[in-house]
Amino acid sequence: MASKPSRKVELLQGTLDLIVLQALATMGPQHAYGLAARLEQVAEHPLLLNQGTLYPALVRLEQKGWIKGSWQKTENNRDAKYYAITKDGQAAVATQSERWYRLANLVDKLFLKES
Amino acid sequence: MARLRRLLLRLVHAVRPSHAEAEVQRELAAHLALLEDDFQRKGMTPSDARTAARKTLGGADQIRLAHRDARAFRWMDELRVDLRDALRTLVRHRRSTAIAVLVLTMAGAVNAVTLGVADAVLFRSLPYRDPSSIRVLQMRSAKTGQRYTRVPENLLALLGTPHEAFSAVGVLDDGPRITIATADGPRGVATASATATYFEVLGVRPYRGRLLSQQDVVGRTALLSHDAWLTYFGGGESIVGQSVTLGNTPLDVAGVLPPGLFLPAIFGAKPAVITLAPAPKSTGKGGVFYPVVRLAHGISVERAQAALDSLALAGLPEADTRDVLPVLDPPETVLFRAGRPIMQALMLASLVFLVLASVNLASLLLVRNRDRARDVAVRLALGASRTRIIRPLFFELITTSVAGAGSAVLVAKLVFPSLLKQVPGVAYGSAPVGIDLRVALITLGLGLVTTLVFSFLPTWHGVMRDAQPLVLTGAGSHSGRGWKLGRPLVAVQVALTVLLVFGATVTGRAFVDLLQTPLGFDPQQVARLSVGWAPGPNFQEQSMRLLTTISRLPDVSAAGAASQMPFDGSAPDDGLRGTGGARVGIRYVLPGFFEAARIPIVRGRTLTPEDAQSDPDAAVLSASAARVLFGDRDPLGGTFDNGRGRTFHVVGVSSDILQGIGDDSPAQALAIPGRDLRRLTLLVRLRTNRDSSLRSLEQAVKSASPTTRTTASWWTDGIFNVTDYRNPRFQTTVLSVLSAVALLLTAFGIVGVVGFLVASRTRELAIRAAIGATGSSLIAMVIRQGLAPVGVGLVIGLLATRWAARLAEAQLFKVDTTGFSAIIATAAVVLAAALVSTYLPSRRAGRLNPADVLRVD
Numbered sequence: 001m002a003s004k005p006s007r008k009v010e011l012l013q014g015t016l017d018l019i020v021l022q023a024l025a026t027m028g029p030q031h032a033y034g035l036a037a038r039l040e041q042v043a044e045h046p047l048l049l050n051q052g053t054l055y056p057a058l059v060r061l062e063q064k065g066w067i068k069g070s071w072q073k074t075e076n077n078r079d080a081k082y083y084a085i086t087k088d089g090q091a092a093v094a095t096q097s098e099r100w101y102r103l104a105n106l107v108d109k110l111f112l113k114e115s
Numbered sequence: 116m117a118r119l120r121r122l123l124l125r126l127v128h129a130v131r132p133s134h135a136e137a138e139v140q141r142e143l144a145a146h147l148a149l150l151e152d153d154f155q156r157k158g159m160t161p162s163d164a165r166t167a168a169r170k171t172l173g174g175a176d177q178i179r180l181a182h183r184d185a186r187a188f189r190w191m192d193e194l195r196v197d198l199r200d201a202l203r204t205l206v207r208h209r210r211s212t213a214i215a216v217l218v219l220t221m222a223g224a225v226n227a228v229t230l231g232v233a234d235a236v237l238f239r240s241l242p243y244r245d246p247s248s249i250r251v252l253q254m255r256s257a258k259t260g261q262r263y264t265r266v267p268e269n270l271l272a273l274l275g276t277p278h279e280a281f282s283a284v285g286v287l288d289d290g291p292r293i294t295i296a297t298a299d300g301p302r303g304v305a306t307a308s309a310t311a312t313y314f315e316v317l318g319v320r321p322y323r324g325r326l327l328s329q330q331d332v333v334g335r336t337a338l339l340s341h342d343a344w345l346t347y348f349g350g351g352e353s354i355v356g357q358s359v360t361l362g363n364t365p366l367d368v369a370g371v372l373p374p375g376l377f378l379p380a381i382f383g384a385k386p387a388v389i390t391l392a393p394a395p396k397s398t399g400k401g402g403v404f405y406p407v408v409r410l411a412h413g414i415s416v417e418r419a420q421a422a423l424d425s426l427a428l429a430g431l432p433e434a435d436t437r438d439v440l441p442v443l444d445p446p447e448t449v450l451f452r453a454g455r456p457i458m459q460a461l462m463l464a465s466l467v468f469l470v471l472a473s474v475n476l477a478s479l480l481l482v483r484n485r486d487r488a489r490d491v492a493v494r495l496a497l498g499a500s501r502t503r504i505i506r507p508l509f510f511e512l513i514t515t516s517v518a519g520a521g522s523a524v525l526v527a528k529l530v531f532p533s534l535l536k537q538v539p540g541v542a543y544g545s546a547p548v549g550i551d552l553r554v555a556l557i558t559l560g561l562g563l564v565t566t567l568v569f570s571f572l573p574t575w576h577g578v579m580r581d582a583q584p585l586v587l588t589g590a591g592s593h594s595g596r597g598w599k600l601g602r603p604l605v606a607v608q609v610a611l612t613v614l615l616v617f618g619a620t621v622t623g624r625a626f627v628d629l630l631q632t633p634l635g636f637d638p639q640q641v642a643r644l645s646v647g648w649a650p651g652p653n654f655q656e657q658s659m660r661l662l663t664t665i666s667r668l669p670d671v672s673a674a675g676a677a678s679q680m681p682f683d684g685s686a687p688d689d690g691l692r693g694t695g696g697a698r699v700g701i702r703y704v705l706p707g708f709f710e711a712a713r714i715p716i717v718r719g720r721t722l723t724p725e726d727a728q729s730d731p732d733a734a735v736l737s738a739s740a741a742r743v744l745f746g747d748r749d750p751l752g753g754t755f756d757n758g759r760g761r762t763f764h765v766v767g768v769s770s771d772i773l774q775g776i777g778d779d780s781p782a783q784a785l786a787i788p789g790r791d792l793r794r795l796t797l798l799v800r801l802r803t804n805r806d807s808s809l810r811s812l813e814q815a816v817k818s819a820s821p822t823t824r825t826t827a828s829w830w831t832d833g834i835f836n837v838t839d840y841r842n843p844r845f846q847t848t849v850l851s852v853l854s855a856v857a858l859l860l861t862a863f864g865i866v867g868v869v870g871f872l873v874a875s876r877t878r879e880l881a882i883r884a885a886i887g888a889t890g891s892s893l894i895a896m897v898i899r900q901g902l903a904p905v906g907v908g909l910v911i912g913l914l915a916t917r918w919a920a921r922l923a924e925a926q927l928f929k930v931d932t933t934g935f936s937a938i939i940a941t942a943a944v945v946l947a948a949a950l951v952s953t954y955l956p957s958r959r960a961g962r963l964n965p966a967d968v969l970r971v972d
Contacts, residue, residue, distance in 0.1 A: 051150075052181070055182045080146075
């Protein structure tokens, strides 16, 4: 029995960290909800299974020292933990995105040849 | 760098999770609040907005788990929880935990102490380079296989020339003791002499300076032991290469030997000073003791032995090789000749004890885990993996085991010095013994392995076997299954105990036989005085005067003296060959010796003080000596000579006097020494066995001869401390203590398991009581069922004693394991202990009130 095709995008393993890092690099400090909303907006359809999936990526990046979290007030005076990219994080974006482009390019070429 | 940082943070979070957990909770709550605000702004009611927010965020528990996995290590987290649970269980059951730790401490300490000695004797490699290439040369009798330590000097000379099978040959010889003055009085320092090649064979490197060389001065150039260097020269660096004087002996110190070195020889294994010895000569007629050879590279022991045989046959006179041929033995056979079998047997006994303790622990856990099956069943039904279930149980045992083994090492370390005093020196020779890190780690490892194999596996098996039917059927009772597991545990404990009790019985019986061996003299209530005066021309007269003074003392019933005492291990002063080549030893005694030692005179008369004056060549023969020298002829009035110009005439015949246990040719001639007297021990028979008598004896000698130093001791102390007695006594004591504790442990094990049987079958027993079974019939039923595995264990154990008997005969001192008396005694002791320990818990079955039990159910 064929299952109904999912509208959600399946992420390649490890790409979520790069996506979050890149988003923070372009958007500036952001809380998890803001990040999730922004990613859904960019992807034009639900990117993730649910917004909670972001948290493991955030803790991974924070432990690597690429982002740093701090509690602040939102515009609506709510408490939220804002994540900002660090210097190491900015350097990591450069190296990680280059690696990503190389990989994507390779996959692209392979697909072109196959088709 | 980023990865390392993350790894460290994950480890920190795994150990201290509480802060991060609160943080993520707060963050999720904030996230939900933001989502709710947003949904409400889009027109949802607060309640719809809350539902939608939760849906969008996802399950909070899953997020928290995913967050925990990312920030820490889940397995470490689970490990921490399981460990905490295990510790809580141990604290909750603190009484059974304490018993378990005590049992393991006991077994572990026995193991550690045994290993403290056995490690040096059995396992540790010798302190030489490539010890497997070193062999000690001895002579072997072609007929009996017996080893002789004296090797002809000319054979050594043959080996000293370059040879394809041997790369080097070295000789060590005993040296004279150097007397030095210390604050505590004069002290003898052991010396030896070695050829320049000796340390080359052993592959020993000098600790300071250099080793001996051929160009050095024989008897003068010397190596110091590490201890001697520290004790007599304060570890001074400048001593090396200098000429010094130790006592009155001048030495040129070439170097210092490494610490802890001991040499493959019985005498002089740890000499303080080793001087250069001359190389063996091919014309030499003498002999050397314990020469060592190093096999050439790539030469097997068999090839080297064959080369040695042909060398001896070709190079030695035929007379020298007719009875004996040289043999290459591993250094251990010289270093630990008696020690290896003793330690192997004791190591085996302590391992049996350790396994017994672990099985005992399993039966203890069986009782403690009675309620665990239900908990495990619930967790299995909820989908918990076997690993999650196994881990708390595993940790409980590991923690108990580590606590037991750890305290065992501490106990062993504390008691080792005093226990070592009981171990006969022959068991470990000169090897360094003690509880070091290596022994501690092996004890810990052995404790863990035996606990895991013999406690954890059966306990786990039992818990799972009880839990699975509960999962499948939901049945509430699991009464019979625990008992099924308890039965083999009891059987194994009984079998192991039978082995230990059997060992104790046969060694104990052999020791009692040994104590009852007729010695030919009576050492009870006899004081032995070693007199410290220098022999001179009037030595005999002086001694006789002293004996006369002593014999007049009120406490003294007889006083005599001898140059050598039975059981002191010394060779006779003189000797001669009788008919058929049998040897008769001549020992010198002063009149009064026979009376003091209570040696019966069977014919003729004893030696008297008058003999010393007017008949100095009078002699008394032992019954064996009379047979050897005179056959069927009457020995009284007969004569014999010592081959050096002195002719004795026989005035009496005494009963045989044993010179040591196993002495099968006690042929002795006892004669007055005259000028041949070189040393003397006084024997004084006292009317009391009070120690104060010894002191007054010493005082009497001192007032009779003020310049004489003397110490008095009981003759029995000296005799029963010789290896012949110490060895069996030590083995008997160890095995008796082990088997007594094993009996106690097994009894506890049976009490626990049978108690478990009664507790888990209370309902069934109550029904039986309700339909008319009497209390005594219920007790009988429980005892019957309890004794069934005891019977199985008894049979297995008794069968195993046949194997143990072979081992005991091969490894222990002379024990007789044939005959059924030892087996019957063993079975009776174990069965009696089992009966009592089955009866005690079974009494509960007889006291059951069915109404109470069934009402509760």
